[in-house]
Amino acid sequence: MRRDSGLDAMIGRIHPRGSDVRGALAYLFGPGREDEHTDPRLVATWDQLTPLADQQPHITASGQPDLTGLTALLEASVPSRAAAGHVWHASVRTHPADRPLSDTEWGHAARDIVAHLGIDPHDNAPGGRWIAVRHVDATDPAGGDHIHILATLAAADGTTVRTAHEKRRLREAARQLEDRHGLRATAPAHTAGHAYETAAEQRKAARTGQTDTAREWLRRAVTFAAAAADGPDAFFARLHRRGILTTTRRDATGAITGYTVADPAHTTAAGLPVRYAGGSLARDLTWPRLLQRWSITTGTAHPGPDLTTRTRAAVAAATTALPGLTPEEAAGTAQAACDLLTVVTQLAEHTGPEWNQAATAAHRAAREPAGRIHHASHAAVLRDLTRQLAATTAPISGAGPTTRARELADLTAILAGLARLIEVLADIRDQQHRPHQARPAREAAAVISARTTTATPATPPAGGDGDLGGVLQRLHTAGYLTATQLQNLSATNEHTRLGHVLDALGGDAFTRLARAITAAPLPSDTDLATALAWRLAHAEPDLAAIVTDPAAPTTRHTR
CATH class of the missing domain: 1.20.930 (Transcription Elongation Factor S-II; Chain A)
Incomplete structure (x- = not known):
């Protein structure tokens, strides 16, 4: 099963609370919903005195784990009339490109997480009972190494274990573990990004043979439409041409205050389309952020040489200026450059997985906290040129062989310039101590540079x-x-x-x-x-x- 296409690293997720310890254990030690659990095993528990091997569930003659003893131990401190929701459950996985962690490393990670969240503090304060179960997802060996932490929120002294701000604390614990084990860095909790695909969306994409989930496909389509459009009418027109369903929310004056999009092929069991608000795709795709984006323009025509030559010159000028700009101006320029990247890759019909991942990585590197869109003079020029390219240039497949080769060469030259700009952005993110954005910037630049080098036949220097x-x-x-x-x-x-x-x-x-x-x-x-x-x-x-x-x-x- 394809995992999240983003570049975050140690990804933690807190699941809805429950009250059924036995049912939760049956899932953790069972085959999974789609036989994705391989060799489930304990890597840590609250009980550090008993050898871990003696705490593993016994396998019965039928080949199933006997969960009776483990269930009783986890429920030992739970009062008979415990409030609903006393069973806490979280999962934590590493990035597919990270090295595999050992069982011992995962065990230490689980102990640090439950301590940071206050479930089992290191200071001997009363805590709940918990276990950590490791899985390797057989359907995705490269990206399926993860653990589940299951806890009962009842301390031995009869008090209830409190987990305030648990999402933020889980993120903090994950970042500490990334530093300790040399893993990829995640974004801070306030950093804008695009929403993760749910497990249900991933399973549906796998069942239907789709490379991407509906959420990911819609995110790319909406990102392109937003970059190519100069306002609401053009934005919705581009989405409708792609066959995307849209709805708008309006205030008492009739002004649009929000929107949703849906893939007609992605429906509920009742046959209704599954709708996504712009903010559920990415925080910079909310309606207020789109209006900010469209307001950035020079307001004048850009006379001069042909459009692609002007675009290359604008990218080169922005690249040169980027290190000397204020952080807000640099961010605005990088955001505009990433929108240009989105449009040019579509026009050049570079739509394979590596191009999609490079564009996603570049956008992650350019995003600002809360999805803020910044104004800057270079950004205004780049956005104007992006809209002109989208309006006047057709995808290269519709052109004849000669024209296609010429247009591909022009678009490739723009992409090569954008690769250099993104490399400069990576240096700036390093200086800002934002490694979670510097790394994807460098990865995006490397992919684009490699692909533009091989996109057109190389020719020897023309000196002689x-x-x-x-x-x-x-x-x-x-x-x-x-x-x-x-x-x-x-x-x-x-x-x-x-x-x-x-x-x-x-x-x-x-x-x-x-x-x-x-x-x-x-x-x-x-x-x-x-x-x-x-x-x-x-x-x-x-x-x-x-x-x-x-x-x-x-x-x-x-x-």
């Missing part, structure tokens, strides 16, 4: 005449250059000069020239190399001084 000639021939074969243009470029005296500019720029000469050729109609005269060199150099401000405008009445010069 022979190298450049091969690149030009490929451009002709791909339809970027006509036979006449290829002949003119091959014969001109500026041929070597064009190679010098490409050398200075570095990277993929084929992709750079393809973008320069398609940026605007090529001149009809024979001096195409000068025009292309000017376009290439002026796309990079540091190189603009080495080439003058071919249309200007000045003397040309070379490096």
Whole structure:
């Protein structure tokens, strides 16, 4: 069974309280709901005087554990008229990428958790009886190593054990254990993130053969629609085009105050769609946060070169500026960059699991406490460009082979720039002592960098005449250059000069020239190399001084 796709580490969950000790033990020592429990065993109990091996349930002739003795011991201090809900139950699991913990390590972890929650304090104060049972999920060996802690909230002196602020305390205990055992760091309790999938949602996805749960699929769809839209109308229109059901909540004036989304294929037993409020997908997808996001705009058009070139330049400028911004401005810029990442990966049709996980990790790294959305000048530019890309660029599968290759190269260049921005974000999160966000930022940047490196064919540097000639021939074969243009470029005296500019720029000469050729109609005269060199150099401000405008009445010069 697929586990939560997020990047949190030691994940603790407190289950609803009950009153049936025997029933809870039957579940913990049984096969599980879907035979996922492998070798259930005690790793710790409240009784540290009796050897653990002697406390393990005896296996009967029928192969089932005899739970009578353990049930009696756990209920020994429970009054005959105990209030309902005296059976406390929590589960704790590690991240799939973490090393497996030993039974001894899990046992120490359980003791620290019950002590931190006040169930069995270390200071010899009255506490309840408890056990910790380890499971390895056979349906998900990589991510199923976990323990369950079961306790009766009745002390030996007849008092009731109190567990105030238990969710916060469980998170605190988990973070201490992560530090002790070198595990991945979880986010603080106040940090915004997206909601975990429930076990029921995961089981349903597995039964129906779905890679993702309905919650995860909807979260990605709503994140894309929110990033691509400039307001409520465009947002709901994009969701409806995806076949997503929506409802809105309105106040007395008719203004929208909230919304829900539903996957038509995900229904209850009665056949009704299961609806999710935006905040149940991620805290920055609540309606107030969406309105904040859409309010961030420059309010002006962005004239200049083609849209992808402007976007690359904006990403590069934001990356350079990021370390010098205030924490709020840096957060706002990173949030806008992650929305751009969401849109560009969809347009490039990078939708596999690794891309999805990278986008999720990047958003986690950029989120702020309580899902706050920050304003920043770079954020406004990036958000405007993101919306323009979403409105004017179609997914590449609808284009012809030549156009598809060109558009993929453009989108890949944007993604490569975003990878560098996310790497800078990781450094900032480290400086802010937020390792739970620095780690996913680095993981996202690594995936994007690796995928963008292999997304387009690599070409050798174009410094020599022979190298450049091969690149030009490929451009002709791909339809970027006509036979006449290829002949003119091959014969001109500026041929070597064009190679010098490409050398200075570095990277993929084929992709750079393809973008320069398609940026605007090529001149009809024979001096195409000068025009292309000017376009290439002026796309990079540091190189603009080495080439003058071919249309200007000045003397040309070379490096």
